[in-house]
Amino acid sequence: MDILSFLRESTGRFGPVGYEQALAQWLKTQFEPYCDEVYVDAFSNVVAIKKPTRKAAAQKADGATAPPKIMFVAHMDEVALLVTEILKDGSLRVRGMGGVDPKIIPAATVTVHTETGDLFGVIGAKPPHLQAADDQKKSVKWDDLYIDLGMDAEKVKKTVNIGDMVTFHGELIELLNGRAASKTMDDRACIAVMLDAAERLQKIQHTAEVVFLCSTQEEVGGFGAMTGAYSVYPDIGFILDVTFASYPGAKPDSTVPGDAPAPVTGPFIQHKLLQKLKDTAKSNNIKINMELSSRGTGTDTDEVEIARDGVPCVLVGLPLSYMHTTVETVQLDAIKECGRLAAAFAADIEEGWDKDLWI
Amino acid sequence: MDLKTLCELNALGGREEAVRKVVYDICVDKLGKDAVSFDGMGSVIAMRKAKNTSLPRVMFAAHMDEIGLIAVSAGDDGLINFRAAGSVDPRVLLSKRVMVGYGEDAVPGVIGYMPIHLQSSDEYHAAPTIEKLSVDIGAKDKAEAESKAPKGTHITFATKYTEFGDGFVCAKALDDRVGVYNMLRLLDAEYDGELTLAFTSREEVGLRGSKTAGFRVQPDIAIVLEGTTANDLGDTEDRFKVCIPGQGPCVSFMDLSSIADHELFKLVLKAGQAESVPHQIKKYVAGGNDAGAIQRAGAGCKTVVISVPCRNIHSPSSVCSLQDVDNQYHLAQATLKHLMKG
Numbered sequence: 236m237d238i239l240s241f242l243r244e245s246t247g248r249f250g251p252v253g254y255e256q257a258l259a260q261w262l263k264t265q266f267e268p269y270c271d272e273v274y275v276d277a278f279s280n281v282v283a284i285k286k287p288t289r290k291a292a293a294q295k296a297d298g299a300t301a302p303p304k305i306m307f308v309a310h311m312d313e314v315a316l317l318v319t320e321i322l323k324d325g326s327l328r329v330r331g332m333g334g335v336d337p338k339i340i341p342a343a344t345v346t347v348h349t350e351t352g353d354l355f356g357v358i359g360a361k362p363p364h365l366q367a368a369d370d371q372k373k374s375v376k377w378d379d380l381y382i383d384l385g386m387d388a389e390k391v392k393k394t395v396n397i398g399d400m401v402t403f404h405g406e407l408i409e410l411l412n413g414r415a416a417s418k419t420m421d422d423r424a425c426i427a428v429m430l431d432a433a434e435r436l437q438k439i440q441h442t443a444e445v446v447f448l449c450s451t452q453e454e455v456g457g458f459g460a461m462t463g464a465y466s467v468y469p470d471i472g473f474i475l476d477v478t479f480a481s482y483p484g485a486k487p488d489s490t491v492p493g494d495a496p497a498p499v500t501g502p503f504i505q506h507k508l509l510q511k512l513k514d515t516a517k518s519n520n521i522k523i524n525m526e527l528s529s530r531g532t533g534t535d536t537d538e539v540e541i542a543r544d545g546v547p548c549v550l551v552g553l554p555l556s557y558m559h560t561t562v563e564t565v566q567l568d569a570i571k572e573c574g575r576l577a578a579a580f581a582a583d584i585e586e587g588w589d590k591d592l593w594i
Numbered sequence: 595m596d597l598k599t600l601c602e603l604n605a606l607g608g609r610e611e612a613v614r615k616v617v618y619d620i621c622v623d624k625l626g627k628d629a630v631s632f633d634g635m636g637s638v639i640a641m642r643k644a645k646n647t648s649l650p651r652v653m654f655a656a657h658m659d660e661i662g663l664i665a666v667s668a669g670d671d672g673l674i675n676f677r678a679a680g681s682v683d684p685r686v687l688l689s690k691r692v693m694v695g696y697g698e699d700a701v702p703g704v705i706g707y708m709p710i711h712l713q714s715s716d717e718y719h720a721a722p723t724i725e726k727l728s729v730d731i732g733a734k735d736k737a738e739a740e741s742k743a744p745k746g747t748h749i750t751f752a753t754k755y756t757e758f759g760d761g762f763v764c765a766k767a768l769d770d771r772v773g774v775y776n777m778l779r780l781l782d783a784e785y786d787g788e789l790t791l792a793f794t795s796r797e798e799v800g801l802r803g804s805k806t807a808g809f810r811v812q813p814d815i816a817i818v819l820e821g822t823t824a825n826d827l828g829d830t831e832d833r834f835k836v837c838i839p840g841q842g843p844c845v846s847f848m849d850l851s852s853i854a855d856h857e858l859f860k861l862v863l864k865a866g867q868a869e870s871v872p873h874q875i876k877k878y879v880a881g882g883n884d885a886g887a888i889q890r891a892g893a894g895c896k897t898v899v900i901s902v903p904c905r906n907i908h909s910p911s912s913v914c915s916l917q918d919v920d921n922q923y924h925l926a927q928a929t930l931k932h933l934m935k936g
Contacts, residue, residue, distance in 0.1 A: 324826070336713075339689035360906045364881040381827055386760050560707055
């Protein structure tokens with residue numbers, strides 16, 4: 236799989252939180268070459284199943300014993316904007332869908348998705364020439380922002396509806412040293428990790444049934460992962476989400492270096508499973524940087540681990556700079572290393588993996 | 595030469611080569627090598643001789659440069675610190691794409707920001723300052739960043755020219771490639787007097803090239819073709835709506851750099867009315883442009899400014915009406931026609 240091509244195409248596809256239906260159908264086609272069964276569920280989650288390629292001893296004796304089931308999760312939805320008001324002059328007032336910083340919006344270009352088609356829009360910015368002396372010291376607020384459609388107000392009122400989705404422009408560009416910037420690397424880059432892992436598992440024998448879940452509605456609370464985990468009912472959850480690469484001025488302990496997978500430690504993580512993950516990393520010479528989530532992880536992990544009667548989980552962060560902007564930047568090598576770690580971990584899951592899990 | 599190509603050329607004040615080359619070649623092609631020269635500041639001056647020397651000697655001016663950023667240093671993390679070249683509101687820079695350097699040496703970069711998740715409440719409510727922003731080209735460390743972007747490297751916005759809505763366009767550098775575009779059309783203008791097209795340098799850093807071009811040419815009349823600030827959408831109070839895109843080019847009686855010659859100002863309006871070219875009067879005294887320097891170059895001359903209204907001017911995504919761009923040309927041509935009538 237060409238990671239860069241997948242990122243270029245997937246990050247440009249429409250998938251605001253709650254509006255993932257078409258994206259899910261496309262993602263299904265991406266997993267089909269590597270999986271035995273792929274379906275889209277009622278919540279628009281994509282569930283891709285890779286059956287075991289190595290039989291556990293217990294299964295040989297007793298065909299009824301199911302193999303261990305590990306579920307990888309990365310979310311497909313993206314943060315976006317939503318039309319909340321059509322002003323008299325035909326410009327549109329907006330609000331964020333998911334955690335969008337209004338400070339990144341001035342002079343951005345966007346697509347307004349209407350019932351009758353997509354419209355190009357520009358977010359207005361007051362020119363320096365007309366600003367009062369202290370204007371630039373004021374932070375931008377949602378109410379200062381509007382979309383210009385370059386259209387007559389009457390026509391806008393006929394075309395645009397309150398609640399129409401607005402997505403950002405921000406096509407992928409390659410930077411130096413194998414880095415790439417794009418909108419929506421969060422979390423399509425982790426879907427790339429899952430595809431990479433699926434491809435690797437074509438060549439590695441595994442006892443576990445491996446399920447890849449592309450979840451919906453993460454940006455508003457992990458709802459796709461909640462329902463997906465219910466129906467898949469895995470033995471192990473392995474969540475992949477982007478995490479914070481270092482940023483000047485950020486507290487040093489709130490970020491990780493950008494070049495390697497960052498497994499998370501903390502009360503929401505099953506600590507023996509985490510130890511197993513570290514062992515896998517070590518035995519495969521995969522560099523990792525540990526990250527701490529002292530309480531909730533703010534990822535699908537928080538929902539997956541309390542699905543049904545509980546699912547032991549690990550979480551691996553893919554470091555990303557400038558999260559929730561249109562220039563989210565990742566290192567391609569880090570994606571590959573996450574893929575290598577995920578595949579190796581899945582292959583290491585053997586029958587009896589949970590023997591010492593809790594004591 | 596189309597507006598798209600002109601807008602997508604990168605040229606900050608002092609480094610107008612890309613635009614200068616295009617403009618020079620077209621002028622030489624039209625008027626011959628002897629008619630085209632450079633002044634000491636790199637402005638391109640294309641002069642068409644008079645058929646009728648009793649007519650006023652007219653100079654049009656439009657500036658080749660655009661606003662942008664300049665690299666000043668790099669951090670240990672490989673991020674490039676910058677300052678503004680021209681008047682730039684730091685608040686429009688977040689989450690944008692840029693090109694660092696020119697031509698084959700150029701590398702793409704992005705301006706990010708601290709993720710909303712990591713901002714303290716104070717940080718969330720604080721406006722970004724230019725000192726806190728940086729360009730990321732993917733450099734591993736300070737040495738690599740400084741090798742790609744030594745101090746003084748120019749950084750331009752990487753915005754694609756996009757036509758949208760009902761005859762509008764979103765691009766960088768509409769200020770003042772619209773003027774450059776129309777001056778290239780005016781090489782064929784109907785006018786029997788001496789006609790000079792001055793493509794000026796370094797307007798955005800202080801009206802520099804127009805002063806020297808004005809001195810060199812010493813015209814009777816100078817007409818500046820510009821992009822000017824429109825501020826008409828959203829919650830803007832009526833009194834701050836400088837002009838309205840789509841309602842024709844703006845004629846200024848005054849801005850912060852010059853007062854238009856009143857007779858010339860009236861003549862432009864009269865020409866527009868007589869030739870049915872839509873136009874509007876700039877309603878607010880703001881901004882400044884080459885007219886201020888040309889008016890007072892040498893012994894001085896009469897000036898007036900005809901501008902295309904641009905929303906979000908001095909941002910990576912300025913917006914104007916293509917009809918206004920066309921009518922800027924027609925209003926200039928109508929003005930020449932009326933000057934010929936006397």
